[in-house]
Amino acid sequence: MSTERRGYRFAIDIQYKSHIRDPRGETIRRVLNEKEGLPVKSLRVGKSIHIEVEANGEEEALRVVEEACKRLLVNPVVERYEVRKL
Amino acid sequence: MSTERRGYRFAIDIQYKSHIRDPRGETIRRVLNEKEGLPVKSLRVGKSIHIEVEANGEEEALRVVEEACKRLLVNPVVERYEVRKL
Amino acid sequence: MRYIEKLRKALGREPTFVELQAFNITWSEHCGYCHTKEYIKELPGVKRELNAGIVELGNGYVASFKIESHNHPSAVEPYNGAATGVGGIIRDILAMGTRPTAILDSLHMHTINQGIISGIADYGNSIGVPTVGGELRICEEYRYNPLVNVMAVGIGKSEDILPSKANSSDEVIIIFGAPTGRDGIGGASFASRELKEEEEKIHIQVGDPFMEKLLIEAFLRMNEEKLLTGAQDLGAGGVLSATCELMSKGNFGGIVYLDRVPLREPDMEGWEILISESQERMAVVTTRDKVKRILEIVKEFMLYGDVVAELNESGIYKAVFKGKTILEVPAKLLTEAPIEPTFRYEPPPMPSFDKVKISFEDVDAHEVFEQYDHMVGTDTVIAPGTGTALMRIKGTKIGYALVVHSRADLADLDPYWGTYIAVLESLRKIRAVGGKPLGITNGVNYGDPDVDPERLAAMMMGLKRGAEELKIPVVSGNASLYNTFKGKAIPPTLIIGMLGKVEDVESVPLGFKPSRIYAIGWSNFDRRREELLLRTIDYCVSKGYKVYSSSRLMTKTFEEALARQGFKLELWGLPQVERAHQMVIVFADEPIETIAPPVVEVGKLC
């Protein structure tokens, strides 16, 4: 069942691996706790990439996104990522 | 039905409003297209904040996250955001 | 662990797990300088401290400066490796009681690694210390072992200078700054072993420049209020290295209460707290009456801190966690790492360098240093790209010229002469802005000293002879060894950091103006002519001519800098020079004839 070529949109959520410290997140958490009085237990800041890919189906589109992550978008030494459909 | 206080985890996806151009996203898209030969139609880079909040229930936790976005995490002049449960 | 036999003999028994972790760090090459300590002792030096070195600038001012490398972490994760490299050397300068005022970076890479550049930029720019100079060496030899050496400079008054040791047994040690986590556990020893390809899940050190800026201002406030009697930064080896060095250098012992170290990860083991390499932390020595005020300042600057150790006369280093003693050994045993044999190296006559295998690409470095803030502090008088960096001290006429320079291309063929010539070339660059050399800091970057000890000896002898002949003391330094990959070592790369005093910064020719361009000197190298070349440089500077000394005569970076200042450079062809030569470029607004060395007019600037 071939579907014609069209755009598929995904969001890639990239975060530091859990054992890697995130000073930015720690500082913002502290501000929300101490200055704004909000009960924030932890906070980490990462990247959220919205990507639209041209493909013949969702699986193919997803493969392109995974390829983009492997080749460029994600630094495997310190980052992990999740892809979700938009 | 009061549930005891515990942590609730959310992800906040913050992106520039659509009318704001994202030159960095465009540069990355061009690299993926021209250098890596991947059929990427568009790409925008935003922030993904993973936040854990202490609350007596999911609604209260969500209210705290919304409050944090309003007070600090999001700049309404140029940014829009979506919150999803983790 | 390398020296396990020595440790068993010293302890007279099998070492405990914690002792193994501790000595694995303090006896590592990175902290213990096993292969280089003896060479360093031979160098003409002002003071024998391994911490940052101090030189006198006059008017009660002193300058501290040191170079440090972060090669292994930058190979694994360039951004954070380079960033934490900057943070570490800045704390070294701070610990001497001086305000950090300048950074220079020496980078050896196979390509311009943007991760390394942004790491240095983000960290240096954020803490507000200008990056005013450096060297960019691009060649294939450093693909798997990039070298990230950062030199930092600090300025202070002589009465503010702090020793890196405890002074009396009723003092205490406070550790403050960022909270402690499991960062880089195994960092120091990891830096002293060859990089395997697939690094398993290692704890990388991440930089927090915001915390570092708070640490800098808090520390300087404490020093202004005369609250400190000694200081040591927490670098490789964390709490352990800092506290045992402070104790053993003062010939004291002491008790370290690990429970009092502020933690970021509450479930840490005692030994993890002891050797964690969390960044942005400092150890200060003080008397009990000043503790309250110091901790007030810590709190005021949003930092974390507490009294972690008490000194005593026992000479024993004792670490306690949850009421249990987890380490109890002589402090001196920890800090006196085993010494490897050195080699007496007698240099052969200088070879011809035309058979040199390595050549560095002539790359315009603007793309790199434009990412660095070189102006913050408003004391930068000569900006990057236009020759030797020159800084001023507000309220005085004093200037200080700064250079980082190395010749790994020559040293690859002959480590002695390559290093020796690098020392001479560094001095030319200092004199080119009217500087009088006050000291050298050296960054040793080498392969495996066990496989090839002789070239290390040759390199160190080149530094020693160069410094002795030019009568410039070597005041500080750093050594990074085991820079190899699959058995292949990097070229012997000894980086010279040099600081020179300028009596009157206003009298030095700063900007460029339309002028004739001369190449003055000789296209090859003959040691006997060096003094004449230096006197020629002095003459030109005294006449207000701009002097540019580079191993390449003219570089793309320098030409681009002139173009950006709106000048048109007309060159009628530069003389061919050998890899090691004695020629400089001079910009003069009148004809030059009456000089001993050969003079050739090569172009004009309009």
Place this chain on the structure above:
Amino acid sequence: MKVAVIVFPGSNCDRDLYHALRYVGLEAEYVYKRRDLDEFDAITIPGGFSYGDYLRPGAVAAREEIGEEIKREAGKGKPILGICNGFQILVEMGLLPGALLQNPSGKFTCKWIEIEVVDNQTPFTSLYKPGERLRLPIANGFGRYVKGNLEPRVVFRYTEDINESDDLIAGIASQDGNILALMPHPERAYQRILGGEDGLRLFQSLKLFLEGKRSVSK
């Protein structure tokens, strides 16, 4: 005449700004914590990385308690100057319209650039002539100005597109002209030895204004 130099955790151009103010004969004082700013004749916010610029440049600093005092003084029409990070803080405080986004290159950039004076009717620009071109240094990673829904009062424009700022905007003022914010660093161009002195007149204009010599039309 006393000028406040507000120092947020992470500010790093405070000492440079202090020196430039003193150089033109103004008395200056660092303000580290919340306090009444009424005793000051002008308020300046220096460049730097307040709170590490960890979320958005100026975002956290703008919500500090001292912000209330700054807003109160703004309400009194007191001259307020924001340089680089100071501009970002004033925008995040809502005292000025628009936002400062990341440079298109994604990189920090430090170099001399040229700007043009568009409006010299503010306490900080009376000694410049409209249309005059100045050489000042920039040093930022987030210098791209984007207009919100309000049209800003433009004071300086880049003379070429260096970071895709809307309308080449380099500096803006509040509608009443008393608040000035710009991305280039005038305090780094107050002495020839530093490479240029086009920034000096900004501080001299402030001094004249405070001395009441120069009546400035609102």
